[in-house]
Amino acid sequence: MSNEWPLWEVFIRARRGLSHTHVGSLHAPDATVALHHARDVYTRRQEGVSIWVVPAAAITASSPDEKDAFFDPAADKVYRHPTFYAVPEGVAHL
Amino acid sequence: MTAVDELLAIGDDALVAAQRLGEWCSRGPEMEEDVALANVALDQLGVARLVLSYAGEADGRTEDDLAYLREDFEFRNCLLVELPNGDFATTIGKLLLLSGYQKPLYESLVDGPDERLGAIADKARKESAYHLEHSALWTVRLGDGTDESHRRMQAAVDELWPYTHELYAGNGAWLSTVESVLAEATLERPDGGWQPGGGRRGVHTEHLGYLLAEMQVLHRAHPGARW
Numbered sequence A: 001m002s003n004e005w006p007l008w009e010v011f012i013r014a015r016r017g018l019s020h021t022h023v024g025s026l027h028a029p030d031a032t033v034a035l036h037h038a039r040d041v042y043t044r045r046q047e048g049v050s051i052w053v054v055p056a057a058a059i060t061a062s063s064p065d066e067k068d069a070f071f072d073p074a075a076d077k078v079y080r081h082p083t084f085y086a087v088p089e090g091v092a093h094l
Numbered sequence B: 001m002t003a004v005d006e007l008l009a010i011g012d013d014a015l016v017a018a019q020r021l022g023e024w025c026s027r028g029p030e031m032e033e034d035v036a037l038a039n040v041a042l043d044q045l046g047v048a049r050l051v052l053s054y055a056g057e058a059d060g061r062t063e064d065d066l067a068y069l070r071e072d073f074e075f076r077n078c079l080l081v082e083l084p085n086g087d088f089a090t091t092i093g094k095l096l097l098l099s100g101y102q103k104p105l106y107e108s109l110v111d112g113p114d115e116r117l118g119a120i121a122d123k124a125r126k127e128s129a130y131h132l133e134h135s136a137l138w139t140v141r142l143g144d145g146t147d148e149s150h151r152r153m154q155a156a157v158d159e160l161w162p163y164t165h166e167l168y169a170g171n172g173a174w175l176s177t178v179e180s181v182l183a184e185a186t187l188e189r190p191d192g193g194w195q196p197g198g199g200r201r202g203v204h205t206e207h208l209g210y211l212l213a214e215m216q217v218l219h220r221a222h223p224g225a226r227w
Helices: A031-042 A064-074 B003-022 B031-059 B063-068 B088-110 B115-143 B147-168 B172-184 B206-221
Strands: A007-013 A021-027 A050-055
Touching: A007 A031, A021 A031, A021 B031, A031 A050, A031 B031, A031 B115, B003 B031, B003 B063, B003 B088, B003 B206, B031 B063, B031 B088, B031 B115, B063 B206, B088 B115, B088 B147, B088 B172, B115 B147, B115 B172, B147 B172
Parallel strands: none
Antiparallel strands: A007 A021, A007 A050
């Protein structure tokens, strides 16, 4: 399947002030076309103000096989969570 | 041309282009490009609806009356838009030549004497700018791509070029836009040749009749049918 276009991951920023969020992927022959396709496929209903496309091959992902080694040790370290002090009254967002 | 004829020319260009592009739906070379072409078709259809609604007000006809109940000789679209889609290169070539014409046309209408048409054009010019960018991008990729894609893109431009005479007729902005894209795509601009015309007077190619038959059959069989 060497004729198939490479895969790109698409990130869209919904509004100014928010960060880009992964919305999906698509096939395109190069970055410029990938941007066009992302615009057509993922922003038809005013979903965004900015688009990033990243070659899927450029993303290094953690392996599901290493899930335990990566994430389990964090589970029993309660002192890493901010639960040991009282929240001052009137602070709505902390 | 009367004012209504001028509106029909703009609306019919968009309507027929939309119908042709719609034929690509589910047949695009890739799913993403399929969606892209459908988006362009919907943009064109949106302009067609606004302009035809406006054009029909003069004598009490609706947009549907104009789209579905006119014969081919009553359409004022240019011949370019009614030509068959051909292969992907031909479709892209058609879109390049059309959007290279529509964009400056809409821009000129924005500040024109007709405020309502200006408002429609203000919306349409942004869509048109994208159509031009997208078709130029593909023209360059195909023209400056493989031997086969270059051959097909050049063949498309050669085949379509005669029909552009009707569009630009001495419009320097159109020519410089298209020429720069062709140059970047390493394509040769055809020179001279025959100059078919007549679309603006209702003299069309045989292709329009078949296109209208498909577009109008449902409305004519079931007048006023709705989703």
